[in-house]
Structures are given as C-alpha cells and as structure tokens.
Amino acid sequence: MTLVLKKISKSGISEAFQKVELYRYLNEPEEAESICRDILEIEPENQLALRLLGLTLTDQFIGARTDRYGEVEAAFKSLKDPYERLYYTGLLYERRAKAQLRLDDYLPHTLLPLFEEAMRCFAEAEKIRPAGNDDAILRWNRCVRLLQSRPDFEWEKASSTFEAHDSPPV
Numbered sequence: 799m800t801l802v803l804k805k806i807s808k809s810g811i812s813e814a815f816q817k818v819e820l821y822r823y824l825n826e827p828e829e830a831e832s833i834c835r836d837i838l839e840i841e842p843e844n845q846l847a848l849r850l851l852g853l854t855l856t857d858q859f860i861g862a863r864t865d866r867y868g869e870v871e872a873a874f875k876s877l878k879d880p881y882e883r884l885y886y887t888g889l890l891y892e893r894r895a896k897a898q899l900r901l902d903d904y905l906p907h908t909l910l911p912l913f914e915e916a917m918r919c920f921a922e923a924e925k926i927r928p929a930g931n932d933d934a935i936l937r938w939n940r941c942v943r944l945l946q947s948r949p950d951f952e953w954e955k956a957s958s959t960f961e962a963h964d965s966p967p968v
Contacts, residue, residue, distance in 0.1 A: 806836045811844075818850050827857035845882075848873045852886055859897035861904070867894060881926050885934055888919030892941060906950045913951075917941050 806814060814833050821830035834851035837844055852873035859865045867890070874886040895912035898904050920941070923934040945951045 803836075803839070805840055808840060811837055811841065815846060815850070818854070822850075822854060822857060825857075827854045830854040831858070843876070845877060845879070848876050849882065849886060852890065856890060856893040859893055861897035861899070861901045865894065865897065881923050881928065881931075884919045884923035884926070885937075888916045888923060888934070888937060891916035891919065892937060896944075906948070910945075910951060913941050913945060 814837055818830045818833045821827070821833070831851060831854040834847050834854060837847040838851065841847065852870045855866050855870045855873070870890050871887070874883060874890060877883045877886060891912050895909045895916065898909055898912070917938055920934040920938040924938070927934055
C-alpha cells in the first residue's frame with residue numbers, strides 16, 4: 799500500500815470546518831491541524847483555514863523550541879484583513895508566552911517581551927477593529943491581569959525605570 803494523501807472535495811469544505819472546531823473543542827489539535835491542511839491543499843488562500851491552522855498549531859504549544867512559531871506566524875501573516883493579521887499575531891505571542899510560563903524553569907525577563915509584543919499587536923488591532931468587536935481589548939486585559947498577578951513580572955517597574963536622558967555609554 800502506498801501512503802498518498804487524498805484530496806477532499808470542495809463541497810466538503812464546510813463540513814470539514816465543523817470537524818476542525820469539534821476537534822479543537824475535544825482538545826485534539828493534531829486532528830484539527832490535519833483537516834486544515836486538507837482544506838488548504840485545495841484552497842491555499844482560504845482565510846478561515848489559515849486562521850484555524852494557526853490556532854490549532856498554537857493549541858499544541860508546550861513552551862519548547864520545537865513549537866512551530868514560524869509556521870503560525872506565516873499562517874497569520876497570510877491573512878488579508880489587517881485587523882485579523884494584527885489580532886491573531888498578538889494571539890501567537892500571547893500563547894507562546896503562556897506556554898513558556900507553564901514550564902518550571904521559565905525566566906520572566908524572556909517572557910515579558912513576548913507579552914509586550916502581544917499587547918502591542920492588540921493595541922494596534924483595537925485601533926482598526928470592526929464596530930462592536932472588542933476581542934483585542936479582551937486579550938489586552940487578560941495580558942494585563944496575568945502580568946499583574948505574577949510578582950516575578952516587574953512590568954511597571956521595568957517600564958518606569960528608563961529615563962529620557964538615559965543612553966548607552968559612548
């Protein structure tokens with residue numbers, strides 16, 4: 799028997815998306831990822847498939863070097879809508895930081911830039927969000943609450959210690 803991938807039909811895409819959502823809810827992101835790749839095989843620029851592929855990959859983050867950050871970033875950068883590109887890129891940084899935070903040996907100073915980049919993306923997305931869409935604000939608030947709840951993150955202190963006249967030695 800030869801191992802060759804089979805293509806799904808275009809008429810089956812809608813049902814395939816339902817299965818992606820089901821597998822994500824069941825915490826089976828590898829199955830959801832596989833279905834997203836099947837959809838993208840026949841519709842390479844399908845925006846929902848790109849978004850869900852990125853999300854299913856972030857569902858698999860464990861805080862290791864093997865996490866596929868580059869793949870997620872490529873999927874989210876392929877999104878055509880500027881709001882979605884910013885919002886989902888923010889989710890990438892937030893989920894990357896949270897995955898590393900779950901490790902016993904994380905270093906706060908390495909995670910803070912990830913949270914800051916996530917929050918930068920959320921702030922930019924907020925500026926161009928569709929009317930009534932507060933998702934970027936909700937993600938921003940979660941990041942703030944998480945940082946405030948962790949005594950090992952000295953976010954406010956770190957950002958307030960820099961003064962305008964500070965500069966590197968010459």
